Amino acid sequence: MCTGVRFTDADGNLYFGRNLDWTVDYGEKVTMTPAGFTYQTKFGAPDGKRAVLGMGITCDGIPLYFDCANENGLAVGGLNFPGYAQYEEGPVDGKTNVAAYEFPFWIARNFDTVDEAEAALKDVAIVGVPVSDEYPVSMLHWIIADKDRSIIVEYMADGLHLYHNPVDVLTNQPTFGYHLENLRNYMGAKPEFPATETWDKLELTPWGSGTSMFGLPGDYSSPSRFVRAAYANAHYPDMKGEKDNVQRLLKTLQNSAFILGGAEVAGGQFEKTIYSSCYSALTNTYYYNTYEDYTVKAHALSDFDLTSDQIQQAA
Numbered sequence: 404m405c406t407g408v409r410f411t412d413a414d415g416n417l418y419f420g421r422n423l424d425w426t427v428d429y430g431e432k433v434t435m436t437p438a439g440f441t442y443q444t445k446f447g448a449p450d451g452k453r454a455v456l457g458m459g460i461t462c463d464g465i466p467l468y469f470d471c472a473n474e475n476g477l478a479v480g481g482l483n484f485p486g487y488a489q490y491e492e493g494p495v496d497g498k499t500n501v502a503a504y505e506f507p508f509w510i511a512r513n514f515d516t517v518d519e520a521e522a523a524l525k526d527v528a529i530v531g532v533p534v535s536d537e538y539p540v541s542m543l544h545w546i547i548a549d550k551d552r553s554i555i556v557e558y559m560a561d562g563l564h565l566y567h568n569p570v571d572v573l574t575n576q577p578t579f580g581y582h583l584e585n586l587r588n589y590m591g592a593k594p595e596f597p598a599t600e601t602w603d604k605l606e607l608t609p610w611g612s613g614t615s616m617f618g619l620p621g622d623y624s625s626p627s628r629f630v631r632a633a634y635a636n637a638h639y640p641d642m643k644g645e646k647d648n649v650q651r652l653l654k655t656l657q658n659s660a661f662i663l664g665g666a667e668v669a670g671g672q673f674e675k676t677i678y679s680s681c682y683s684a685l686t687n688t689y690y691y692n693t694y695e696d697y698t699v700k701a702h703a704l705s706d707f708d709l710t711s712d713q714i715q716q717a718a
């Protein structure tokens with residue numbers, strides 16, 4: 404899977420990022436689509452022409468974002484949701500029809516706030532058509548974030564589910580509602596240094612700090628990553644300045660990351676965290692590092708030619 408995280412700094416600036424956990428990459432690059440790019444949406448949904456920066460690929464001239472944000476601080480990420488996601492087979496009359504592959508881009512292109520996106524989504528049908536013969540339809544759910552809050556979008560057999568997200572994290576299946584309920588199993592976990600306890604005639608002293616976190620799950624399953632990410636996001640102290648906030652996001656993601664050897668998928672391959680990202684709305688900068696190269700790279704929106712009408716990708 405993947406893990407997505409949002410928070411704001413002490414001044415209310417948005418930071419949003421994700422781990423992309425998979426066995427292989429898709430050749431993805433930091434990709435900037437300028438406001439002036441001409442985009443013909445698959446089913447004629449409006450195209451709001453905002454500059455969009457994120458991680459993705461292009462296919463037949465179409466930007467396919469895994470996660471992205473726009474120039475006004477609205478960010479979106481898509482995470483696997485197989486077994487639960489079910490899209491429309493074709494466009495639905497009377498709805499704004501959006502293809503699943505264009506969803507993050509469409510949101511970032513058209514809205515500036517979560518409130519705006521949430522209101523519009525009530526009339527949206529997500530349609531499961533492949534973008535090309537090369538790429539099948541991905542079964543995803545999405546986190547949408549701005550400086551005020553985040554929401555989760557899950558499109559299932561019984562239609563659209565929109566959740567306000569009070570912990571600002573997302574992992575994979577099962578549903579977001581399950582993940583929130585599951586947190587109640589871990590409400591005893593806390594950061595405080597434990598007091599000495601007496602059990603009958605035995606005095607129990609703590610090993611050291613961290614003992615009060617006992618019970619937090621350490622495995623890579625989606626529910627366990629959700630719990631760890633929610634705990635870290637809730638307890639990390641407010642940081643000042645972009646450098647320390649990017650650090651905060653990447654450290655929080657690292658706490659839910661896959662390292663090779665831990666989680667096997669079909670064919671004896673292991674899942675790993677291919678990249679971890681952090682978008683800062685303060686400077687409109689996309690930071691990321693990869694499994695192979697821990698160095699953090701940064702690409703600001705202003706590094707690209709915003710007057711162009713062409714998609715641009717960082718080297």
Ligand SMILES: C[C@H](CCC(=O)NCCS(=O)(=O)O)[C@H]1CC[C@H]2[C@@H]3[C@H](O)C[C@@H]4C[C@H](O)CC[C@]4(C)[C@H]3C[C@H](O)[C@]12C
Nearest residue numbers: 404405424425467469481482483504538539540541575
């Ligand atoms: C594989 C990625 C999700 C990773 C994830 O959630 N892993 C969880 C592993 S597990 O379940 O918990 O085991 C998803 C996220 C975004 C997806 C991509 C984006 O949706 C953009 C296009 C969409 C096309 O339909 C398919 C290719 C694609 C380029 C997608 C490939 C792949 O499905 C991606 C890269």
